[in-house]
Amino acid sequence: MAELSSILNGHQQRAGATPLPSVLIATRHGESAANVEFQLAEATGALTVPITCRDADIALSMHGQAQAQALGRWWAALPPGDRPRAVWCSPYVRTAETARIALAQAAGLGAVPVGLTVRYDERLRDRELGILEMLTAAAIEKRYPEEAARRRKMGELYYRPPGGESWADVALRVRDCLRDLCVEEAGQPVLLVAHDNVVLMVRYVLDRLSEEQLLALDAVRNCSVGVWRAGYDRLVPELWNETGHLDT
Structure with missing residues (x-):
């Protein structure tokens, strides 16, 4: 795990130390x-999915709600000193629902401090796909073959669809968000609820992965958890993409 001093621009908690949360937990929203629709479309080769609302307004499936409840039970089972005392969340509906359900589940088990509220931060929103939004892989190949070819040439980290963002663009706003989070939540455990690419960029930034290392990672699973613990001037990884709590 690389040091965070360059990420945090020299903010100091005490002489020679960088402010850090005691524990940072990052999770993707539930299913x-x-x-569900994209999994079905990819399996059948369909070009469209029956989603008409904005990406920001897509809600959890019933299974996703159950996953968020399982996340809340996992939260409640943490050692008291590791239980989140702050929640930073993407403002999209599916992330907000995940945070709300997990928080309510943990609170019902007596594991949430009085007054804890969810902080929504636009920098944690999902990657914007521009003209490719809500298109299946088959549809992109058929409707925008030149973009499919450019994506293959540029690679996932640097390919930016027209009107959208590259992974590197998301990493820039994740760095900025982490800078504020580390200063404002120094010394306490924090839960970050976001999207697959955002959580992936958290790992990329904190671990200073190379492009090759980043692309070798598996997709971030719904309601999986990544955990980092504070050391001296750094957050040390303990878990990544863990989903064992969803089987209980």
């Missing part, structure tokens, strides 16, 4: 209605 969404769009996740």
Whole structure:
């Protein structure tokens, strides 16, 4: 795990130390209605999915709600000192629902401090896909073959669809968000609820992965958890893409 001093621009908690949360937990939202539809479309080769709302308004599936409840039970089972005392969340519906359900589940088990509220931060929103939004892989190849070819040439980290963002663009706003989070939540455990690419970029930034290392990672699973613990001037990884709590 690389040091965070360059990420945090020299903010100091005490002489020679960088402010850090005691524990940072990053999770992807539970399964969404769009996740279900895209899985079906990819399996059948369909070019369209029956999603008409904005990406920001896509809700959790019933299974996704159950996953968020399982996340809340996992939260409640943490050692008291590791239980989140702050929640930073993407403002999209599926992430907000995940945070709300997990928080309510943990609170019902007596594991949430009085007054804890969810902080929504636009920098944690999902990657914007521009003209490719809500298109299946088959549809992109058929309707925008030149973009499919450019994507293959540029690679996932640097390919930016027209009107959208590259992974590197998302990493820039994740760095900025982490800078604020580390200063404002120094010394306490924090839960970050976001999207697959955002959580992936958290790992990329904190671990200073190379492009090759990043692309070798598996997709971030719904309601999986990544955990980092504070050391001296750094957050040390303990878990990544863990989903064992979803089987209980």
